[in-house]
Amino acid sequence: VAVTGIRALCFDTFGTLVDWRSSLLDELTALAPDVEPDLAAAVVDGWRAAYRPAMTVAREQPVWRDLDALQRETLTTVLTEHGVTLPPVAHETLVQGWRRLRPWPDVRSGLDRLRATHLTATLSNGHVALLVDLLRFGDLRVDVPLSAELAASYKPDPAVYLRAAHLLGVPPAALAMVAAHADDLVAAAAVGLRPVFVRRPLEHGPGAPAPQPPDLPDLLVVDGLEQLATALGA
Amino acid sequence: VAVTGIRALCFDTFGTLVDWRSSLLDELTALAPDVEPDLAAAVVDGWRAAYRPAMTVAREQPVWRDLDALQRETLTTVLTEHGVTLPPVAHETLVQGWRRLRPWPDVRSGLDRLRATHLTATLSNGHVALLVDLLRFGDLRVDVPLSAELAASYKPDPAVYLRAAHLLGVPPAALAMVAAHADDLVAAAAVGLRPVFVRRPLEHGPGAPAPQPPDLPDLLVVDGLEQLATALGA
Numbered sequence: 001v002a003v004t005g006i007r008a009l010c011f012d013t014f015g016t017l018v019d020w021r022s023s024l025l026d027e028l029t030a031l032a033p034d035v036e037p038d039l040a041a042a043v044v045d046g047w048r049a050a051y052r053p054a055m056t057v058a059r060e061q062p063v064w065r066d067l068d069a070l071q072r073e074t075l076t077t078v079l080t081e082h083g084v085t086l087p088p089v090a091h092e093t094l095v096q097g098w099r100r101l102r103p104w105p106d107v108r109s110g111l112d113r114l115r116a117t118h119l120t121a122t123l124s125n126g127h128v129a130l131l132v133d134l135l136r137f138g139d140l141r142v143d144v145p146l147s148a149e150l151a152a153s154y155k156p157d158p159a160v161y162l163r164a165a166h167l168l169g170v171p172p173a174a175l176a177m178v179a180a181h182a183d184d185l186v187a188a189a190a191v192g193l194r195p196v197f198v199r200r201p202l203e204h205g206p207g208a209p210a211p212q213p214p215d216l217p218d219l220l221v222v223d224g225l226e227q228l229a230t231a232l233g234a
Numbered sequence: 235v236a237v238t239g240i241r242a243l244c245f246d247t248f249g250t251l252v253d254w255r256s257s258l259l260d261e262l263t264a265l266a267p268d269v270e271p272d273l274a275a276a277v278v279d280g281w282r283a284a285y286r287p288a289m290t291v292a293r294e295q296p297v298w299r300d301l302d303a304l305q306r307e308t309l310t311t312v313l314t315e316h317g318v319t320l321p322p323v324a325h326e327t328l329v330q331g332w333r334r335l336r337p338w339p340d341v342r343s344g345l346d347r348l349r350a351t352h353l354t355a356t357l358s359n360g361h362v363a364l365l366v367d368l369l370r371f372g373d374l375r376v377d378v379p380l381s382a383e384l385a386a387s388y389k390p391d392p393a394v395y396l397r398a399a400h401l402l403g404v405p406p407a408a409l410a411m412v413a414a415h416a417d418d419l420v421a422a423a424a425v426g427l428r429p430v431f432v433r434r435p436l437e438h439g440p441g442a443p444a445p446q447p448p449d450l451p452d453l454l455v456v457d458g459l460e461q462l463a464t465a466l467g468a
Contacts (some may be wrong), residue, residue, distance in 0.1 A: 129403025132377045143366045144379050169363025
């Protein structure tokens, strides 16, 4: 696989840089210790599953709403479905828990290596304020936290990827999209970005199927950001 | 002066964080060693003076143009006025020189101290791609490089300051605008941001008058970012 000509890297965040599942499970367990582990896992997985459809609806609305607003609503629905009740303060604490997701172990050091030779950015459906808090929480350094918010849309809208390339000042062909999710990479590659798949076999928990890479020409597949740094000569 | 309640800080960049004048003089002298020092200074000062009116015009245009595009035009005008000719490659190198401006000596350490206790951002008329390069050049770390570009306008348009507060997720009253220029602070304070004036007596060179603080209620005046960090308890 050719990896030359890449000047900038943008990173999907939830699942790719940070482990949302185990972090949110810990948050929920701390807030509601009486909820059984299996039920807590069903709530967290259901909440995450509600994220995509909520964004698909939100993308079509005239007024852009941020991820906090969407997650607040979908959490209410998911808790009701599972018969779990949380006091309002705990509900909001859990929504804010998306700012306290732990990075995968290779991420901090991998980002530092990659930033030495490449422009680095997030490219997340999380809004800028959330990303700033999340990066501070994990002490992760990128050159600029970019968000779908800056295109007033959500991935996989092509406008989000093109806006990132424009803001970084690079042509799409010099920008790699680094993600653990096939749909993100398919959409990015469709507008000319270079796809890099990061294997995160534990994203959906131990025992759950590992996310699989898309079938794309010139796809680079790596096991983590340290391996990506090595592949790019960083 | 009350300095409580400030959760985030945004920093003007050219003049406040970095020394544009001595940096650009060095760039021009390296590109055109035959130009006398006084003439080189007149070109650089004239170029900087052409920046404000160019942005005022640009703000009214339907299509937003970035600082590179504006500076490319104003440099042509200023060189012609002073009878200086530069080859096209040198002309573009000088335009790109705004990405290689040296930080004032207190900036790197001051930003690090302030970031430990506050959200930090630039808020510059330079576009995001330029700011990313400039921050990398000086090894300066902020949580997010914010730009007037993200409001598709230029300071002192009120929309630029309000967009920064929104993207940082803080109310204007919890956001300080830190700048070495009175007009920037007057505009920021008019929409509710907290004004902090940084003295940069050498901005316009040795012997030139030092920029003076505006007459604003609750203005905090500091000699640099280290002093600001101390004032804010960072």
